[in-house]
Every structure is written in C-alpha cells, then in structure tokens.
Amino acid sequence: MKVLPYAHPVLSCQQAKDLEFSVLTDASAEWSAMQQAGAGIAKSVIEDYQELRSVPEHLRILALIGKGNNGGDALLACGQLLADYPRAQVDLILTSPADELRPLAARALQELEGRVQIRQISEACGLSEISQMLVELGGEIGFHICIDGLLGMSFVPPLRAPVCDLIEAINAFEGIELRASVDLPSGAGDGVEPDALILRADFSYATGIAKKPLFAGWGTCGRVRYVDLGFFKTTPGQVVEAEEAILTDAVLAPLRRLRPANVDKRSFGHLFIVGGSARMPGALLMSVRAAVSSGVGLVTAFAPSSVTAVLAAQVPEAMWISWPETSLGTLSPSGMSLILERIDQATAVIAGPGFGADASTEMVAQEIVKLVECPLLLDADALRVSVLEPVRMRQEAYGRVVLTPHMGEFMRVAKLEEPDYTNDVLLDFSKSHGVVTVLKGPQTRICNGASVIYHTQGGPVLARGGSGDLLTGLIGGMLAQNAHREEEAVAQGLYLHGLAAQCLARVHGQVSVHTTQLLDYLSAVLRT
Incomplete structure (x- = not known):
C-alpha cells in the first residue's frame, strides 16, 4: 500500500535498521534524532503516568541503561524529565562500564553528570543481588x-548475564508504578519466541519507526506509543511500500480546520442509525449520542416503538422514527419501508447497536445490506454469517461495508473455533468479504483486505460496556461526512474515540468512570 498521510509503516527490526541507516547519514543527524526521541519519550511517559495520578514533584525515576543508542535515548529522556521536574531523583543502572558505552550514549551520560546516581552491575551479579539492589535504591x-x-532493535537472542537477571528482577519488583520501554521492551525483537523472557513494559515508546515485534502478541509489549521523528515525511508522488502501518494524529487534521462559511447542516452528511430493542435501548442511545457529537449534520435514529419517546427526550438533536416491534421487543421486518422511503436522504447507515439476536433483526440486517447503497456500518448483533452473505453481492458502485467486531464477534463471523490475532486471518476475511474490518482490542486493527493499520490509542479505560457503541456512532458520523473516503473516515472515528478515552483516563483515572464521560472530551481532543 502507499503510505497514507495519516499512517506510517510498521517494519521489522532489520528493515528499520536499514531505513535509519539511509536517513541518519552522520553522527550529527543521529544525535539530533536521539535528542528528539528523548524529549518525545519524556513528554509521553508523563502524560501516560497521569492515568494513575497527578505527577509528583519529587518524581522517582529508575533508568536501565545499555551500551547502545537505546541507552542514549533513555538517558536523554531522563535529562528532559530532570529539566521539567527539578526535584526529581534519577537512579541509573548500567550493565557495562561507562567507558564501554557507544559514543552518543556516552555523550548523553556526560550531560547528566552530577545530576544522577549511578550503579553498575557486572556479570558476577546474580538475581538475588540485583533484587536486593532494587530494594535498597527504591527505599x-x-x-x-x-x-x-x-x-x-539490534538485539539477537539469547539474553546474557547480567541483563537476563536484571530483566527478571525488574519484572518481579513491585516497587515500580509504570514501566516504560524505549523502542522495544528489552528481550523483544525479530525472531524472538513468544514465551521468551522480555521486560514486562506497561508502555513501549517506538522511536522513529514502529517495529513489528510490538504487534506480535496480545499486548505483551504493553501499550504502544509512536514517537514520530520525521522519517516518513514524503514529497508529492513519493511512495513507501508497507503492508502494515500505524495510525498517527495527522488523521484528525481535516477535523481541526475551520469549516467553510458557505455551508449548512446538509453539507456534513446525514447518518441513519437502525438499532435498539425494548431490552437494550441503551446501546442505541449511546451510538446516537456519539454520532451527534461527531460533527455530522443530521442524525436520524430508527428505534422500537415502545422506547422511541424516552430515547428522543434524551437526544433531541436527532430525529427519531418509531419502528414496529416484535413480541420480543425487537425490530420487526415489517418496518423496512420506514427506512427505504427516506434512504435517498442518507449518506451513511449504521445497523446493529442493541438489536438483540433473533430471526427478525437478522432479516432486517440482511435487507439493509441488500437495499442500502450508501456506506454501511454493521455492529453488534448485525454481525452474523447470514448477514454477511449478501455483502458479497453488493454492486461495485455501492458504498463500502464496515464491520466493527470485537474478537468474540469476529470468531462468529469468521467461523473460528478459538481466538486468532494473526494478520493473515484478518486479511483473508476482509478480502474474501470485500469489507473494511475494524477488529477491536488492546491493539485495534483496520483491515481493507490488502493492508492492516494499527490503532494504539485508548487503553483499559475502554474495557467496559458501551465503549463499542460510542465508537460505532463516531465512525458512522465520520462515514456520513466523508462518504467517498470510507477508510479515512473509519480511521478518524477510531482515533478520535481513542484520544478522548485517554484524555478521560488522564483526568479521572481508568477505574471510576462512566463510559459516556468519553464524549465530554471529544471537543478538547480536536482543539488540542
């Protein structure tokens, strides 16, 4: 795929080394990139720490320093943290003598002279000795x-002493609140076995290039942060080939510009949302609330007749259409005329939030897939094998179909017996069905059948009921506004959702929050 303006390639460690060699042509360029990386890591780690609590003035920092440029990045990050927090205390653990550091790492250490405490461990230091050192340093x-x-990224297995024992000791030491790895957790890399010993990072800060080992497992490298060093600034017409990419903040740039003066509400699309049931009206309500906050011009919601009035009172900005329901309180196929007689007004349609799984809603979803020509998002109970069958029959001129499953739903529609997080399965599924799949999880992936884009914003604050319904509404709203660039619209909704979630967690923490509080931070994210 071509490198999109808002997604940068994810490369193997060897590919990344080759690219860095071509970009960083001398020591001056290398040092400049290292300074940029150190500053970026320091800024990001402080932002991420705020999901725990406010940053203390007397910040206690432990840094594990190897002899290469990774150690240099960590040292420069420590220098930036000391500049930002003058009362902070930094303890360094070196795994080799200072005079064995590579030139730029040695230069970074010299800049910290007199401002940090330094301990060096030798090959003779065992696990128990290192563990005792951590207890003494931590107090x-x-x-x-x-x-x-x-x-x-230059690491080649196996791990050797004393690094191996230091990683084990750090993993077992309970006196650390946040573990941050520079570029990759130590022990991770190309060709490393899934059960190999690696440092258990809470966050990995990928500097310059996001490396494939960060995405090889179910969060084994912690949450991934991409520190862009400008390696992928492309000139018009320049192409960088990559099958995997990471989503960047640039995807929100169009939403951060002033809107033209000569517009009205119809200029920003009209989203139809078909969903809800008497037993699960909340899912539809959350999707509608998120859609209204997405910037879309108009939202029309089709809801079961027994709950329409109650829902309409809570989101008066949307137009509400009462849909006949079955004896189970789900949408009846007899109401299809309600959407079809208005469908020319819609620029995108959502089906599924709060549907309930029965034969009636299955039929409704199938008919929508067959008859709706604009871009279509299927979520929740609309994600069924029988509903996807007519997707293959949609005409080429019709808008794309977007699916937003979590792994349980993906297993159902992809007919998997157990969870499978490999890209091959996701690519094959998306290509064979001709859909854009948003596979939700700690590392959410967007797949169009030819490429995979990783989305790493959000975090555990989203691991609660309703967060997917909000995401559905946001993506649907972006699709309605951007109906001819579906993949970009999907990426915008996903990134906005993730950044707002992080903002929520940094203000209120990850635990004692309500899912819908996320909506309060959408505006702040766009105005940053």
Missing part, C-alpha cells in the same frame, strides 16, 4: 517510573 517509596533502555 520506602519505590519508583514512580522505570525507563528501560537496555536493548534495542
């Missing part, structure tokens, strides 16, 4: 942040 408080700069 009663422990460490707020541990920065792992031991090994980088």
